[in-house]
Amino acid sequence: MDKQKVIPLSRAYSLLNPGVVVLVSVGDGLRDNLFAVTWNMPVESDPPMVAILSGKDHYSYPFIERTGEFGINILDASWVNSVYLSGTTSGHDMEDKFTHVGLHRCKAERIKAPLVEEAVASLECRVVRTMDFPESVLLVAEVVEAYACANHFAHGKWTFENDLKLLHHVSGPRFCVSERAIVVEDKEGA
Amino acid sequence: MDKQKVIPLSRAYSLLNPGVVVLVSVGDGLRDNLFAVTWNMPVESDPPMVAILSGKDHYSYPFIERTGEFGINILDASWVNSVYLSGTTSGHDMEDKFTHVGLHRCKAERIKAPLVEEAVASLECRVVRTMDFPESVLLVAEVVEAYACANHFAHGKWTFENDLKLLHHVSGPRFCVSERAIVVEDKEGA
Numbered sequence: 001m002d003k004q005k006v007i008p009l010s011r012a013y014s015l016l017n018p019g020v021v022v023l024v025s026v027g028d029g030l031r032d033n034l035f036a037v038t039w040n041m042p043v044e045s046d047p048p049m050v051a052i053l054s055g056k057d058h059y060s061y062p063f064i065e066r067t068g069e070f071g072i073n074i075l076d077a078s079w080v081n082s083v084y085l086s087g088t089t090s091g092h093d094m095e096d097k098f099t100h101v102g103l104h105r106c107k108a109e110r111i112k113a114p115l116v117e118e119a120v121a122s123l124e125c126r127v128v129r130t131m132d133f134p135e136s137v138l139l140v141a142e143v144v145e146a147y148a149c150a151n152h153f154a155h156g157k158w159t160f161e162n163d164l165k166l167l168h169h170v171s172g173p174r175f176c177v178s179e180r181a182i183v184v185e186d187k188e189g190a
Numbered sequence: 191m192d193k194q195k196v197i198p199l200s201r202a203y204s205l206l207n208p209g210v211v212v213l214v215s216v217g218d219g220l221r222d223n224l225f226a227v228t229w230n231m232p233v234e235s236d237p238p239m240v241a242i243l244s245g246k247d248h249y250s251y252p253f254i255e256r257t258g259e260f261g262i263n264i265l266d267a268s269w270v271n272s273v274y275l276s277g278t279t280s281g282h283d284m285e286d287k288f289t290h291v292g293l294h295r296c297k298a299e300r301i302k303a304p305l306v307e308e309a310v311a312s313l314e315c316r317v318v319r320t321m322d323f324p325e326s327v328l329l330v331a332e333v334v335e336a337y338a339c340a341n342h343f344a345h346g347k348w349t350f351e352n353d354l355k356l357l358h359h360v361s362g363p364r365f366c367v368s369e370r371a372i373v374v375e376d377k378e379g380a
Contacts, residue, residue: 014360014361017228017360017361018209018358018360018366019209019228019358020209038207038209039232040231041209041230042229043229043323043326044326049323051241088376129321131330133233136233140328156361157361158361167372168207168209168356169208170207170208170347171346171348173376174372174373175371175374176208176348176350176356176368176369177372178356178358180366181360181364181365182270182365182366184270184364186278
């Protein structure tokens, strides 16, 4: 993660604005895991808070219950196979999901869960509120640290000038890619 | 909305999977309004439920409080100016937001709020739960009807074969566009 820089927390919500699929990483210092999450969004900007959905029967869910923490990792489109594999395999069935999907750990600053070395951006999160659903839990978490590659995220927003390809989930093995920006000319000065 | 078809409710969540910016429409039969929402996601697939964030001081919020209903409208990238203008102007300051942003109403089947004629997909939603934040409310709503253009959404998923350009919000006047799909070859049969 040497190409990455710490970004101001007040802009951390911007990392999730475009509706990207993310890898959520969990860990308790002894074991760890990661899983793909399509259903995520910011919910507050300052202090930055985000929401994700997690299935209760996920291998990873008890880690979040025990530690109250998780990492969010944004992978660009070149990692689509790893993202898909992270979402279609379970930590129940393997010793090491990171190795299985071809990704590497790096150490977080303020949470026990590892982050993903290959990510273009990562957020360290602490759960502050939950909403229960029959088979899943909506987890609202405060972002306590955030990082992004300086050549893809500058002045608090994603930039597409250096061939960034953000990854969005469509359905099953189908994803879509955003790789260009449109900037609206603001005639009303809003 | 003659090019659109009703889609099975069990696939309605797929409309929001790619993380698109949406226009939320509200109305009580007397007045109506619409506003742009970057922060939205599905939260359940069957019955389909979605979550959006709405500011409490929005002109539209009391409509949702009174009626318990709203529409979600997905506009493609050709409507980026209308989407931006919907998010940067307030219904407090004008008689008719639809006209101001260059969009047209069409009638919903099961809610009082109008839908947006130009949308590639629309969802009719009824609020079932809320989570309060200092300046906004997370609204969880059940999708009671859903429509999508048949040439862009088929077999329960978005297709990019007919030049679909989905719109995602980056920051302020900056948006990004997804216009091609990647399909992962599933070696594990997941």
